[in-house]
Amino acid sequence: MESLSNRKKVLEQKPMTVTEKMYLPAIFNGLSITMRHFFKKKPTILYPEQKREFGREFRGLHVLRRDEQGRERCTACGLCAVACPAEAITMVAGERKKGEEHLYREEKYAVTYEINMLRCIFCGLCEEACPKEAVFLQNDKTAPPRFERDEFIYGKDRLVEPLERADSKENIKYRY
Amino acid sequence: MEIPALAIQALIILAIFGITLLIATYCTWAERRIAGFLQDRPGPNRVGPWGLGQPLADAVKLFFKEEFIPATANKWLFIAGPSLAMLTALMSSAVVPFGNTILSDEFGAIRIQGIEVNIGMLYIFGVVSLGVYGIMIGGWASNNKFSLLGAIRAASQNISYEIALGLSLIAVLMMTGTLSLREIALQQAEPLFGISGMNWNIFYQPLGFIIFLTCAFAETNRTPFDLPESEAELVGGYHTEYGSMKLGLYLFAEYVNIIVVSAVMSTLYFGGFNFPFQNEIGALLSSDPKVAHNIITVMGIGVFFLKIFAFIFFFMWVRWTLPRFRYDQLLNLGWKGLIPLSIINIILTGTAILLSEHFGW
Amino acid sequence: MTGNLFYFLTFLTLFAALGVVFSKNPVYSVLCLILTFFTLSGHYILLNAQFVAAVNIIVYAGAIMVLFLFVIMFLNLNQETEETQHKSTLMKVAGVISGGLLLVIMIAVLKDAELGAVDTANFNSQIGLVENLGQLLFTKYLLPFELVSVLFLSAMVGAVMLGKKETQQRHF
Incomplete structure (x- = not known):
């Protein structure tokens, strides 16, 4: 049959030569290759004891940052939710009451702020979109495995960074 | 035989039995570990130090799995299959000489061997030829097309390679002039080029050894000849329908077969329990010839097991290196390659024996 | 001890041999035959x-019976095919007649047969060992031994002839 693409190649199967029929040279060749691998250093990382180093650019679990005085930076503008390609972020905005100035930096704040970690693709677009530098993806934490689906919806209780960490030294790196 | 001598013999048999099973258990661990190392990964290393508890964990798993017999299977033969495989595998270790004699004042010379028969080689050959029944019966009783294909492949493969195996043994027989494995091992204790315990048959029978080795791979159904259980085309071959400890027995029997074949190869070609400079070492350690003999015997047992381990390692090394043969290649190699080669080997050996007798070499 | 072993083995041999004839499933027949060979070896x-x-x-047990089992597994005969097979009355009558004739011949032969007396004084108990058997085969019985090997060779050539591909015939 004429080949349509004209690129057909007929593979020629030559009969085996005497050395090939003996099989032994090829067998010894193969055995020496595997023996070399036997003594090679294994690249395996023994996971629970050893952990792979995350890169500086690694995008892991989200955090809602506080400012220098421990006030939440988020103003619930919703830009992160709009930017999110996976639609993982939902929030409810609320107005700051009198006497809550030490809690929230702006007059508007997020009453609830939820990220569904099953939807999230950790692309970091929320981080880019945030005008207040409130949401960040940490480079040293990952979302741990859990047994129930609703446990993967992270609320403010798990996202907002603890007060005592707000001014700690390692947090400086988030502030350019 | 008196009662104490009989008791000692029973003890030796029990010890051989136990050690064989223990080594077979740890073969499963070694296989996976070696497979891992050859593929640049560590292999099972979680259960105990270096993963040494893995065989126990596997055994517990297999014992507690559901005992399942397919509805259309032949119930009795389905159970008889793995039992026969295990029986024939264990039977052959009876005549292998694991060590020389231990001289004692009370009991005389105690042989480190199950039973000494003067047809040891024929016994091994007979038991090996029976090994295929376990696979065939199990494969047929499963009432499954894949199992039946595996069983039939096993039958024709074993029959084909038994011939070459027997013919390569005949060359050794002609050289040594005895069928007893102990005699063959003792003959190899002679000095070669002034080194005692180095008169190994491998130096006289290299071609015969390669033929025997190839046939040993085929008889134990190991890669590159593991066509009866080739998982790529036959699901699991003869043990497709098997689960729990019945499957475990099949896998176990394979390892026991490897151990026995390794032991036979060490005895026939690699000097058995003899090791280089054994007389000098014995004379160095003790001036009393009796004590020296016993020391050499004990060391010889260790050396023999080292040889077995080396062969087991080789079996595993080959398994994780070579791909499987195609079935026509397998039969062509057996009938057109190995059988003529082994006949040539017999002729060569006969000629060499005649010449050496004629010229008094 | 040996006498008891003899009776035990004989019982087992007869039991297995009867099993060959009477079992409905051909695979069981073959397995019984293998057992018979084992007891005979005993x-x-x-x-x-x-x-x-x-x-x-x-x-026998290691090679020929494997091939027997091989063929029977290929044919996939079982109890049903054996039972549904139609046997005509003519066949039954013929079977009875030939069986009866065999019985008559056997009785006639055994009636006049005499067991050769064992010469216990000159009896060599080592005759069955490998060396003695080999000596005998290659000296006293050399001609029959070689003739048998020629017979085997011709049988092998015949088998190769039958198994060989003919030029026009297509095998798949």
């Missing part, structure tokens, strides 16, 4: 004929 060992015992197991 008898050989009792007679101090180790070589014959080992060769009996290697050749």
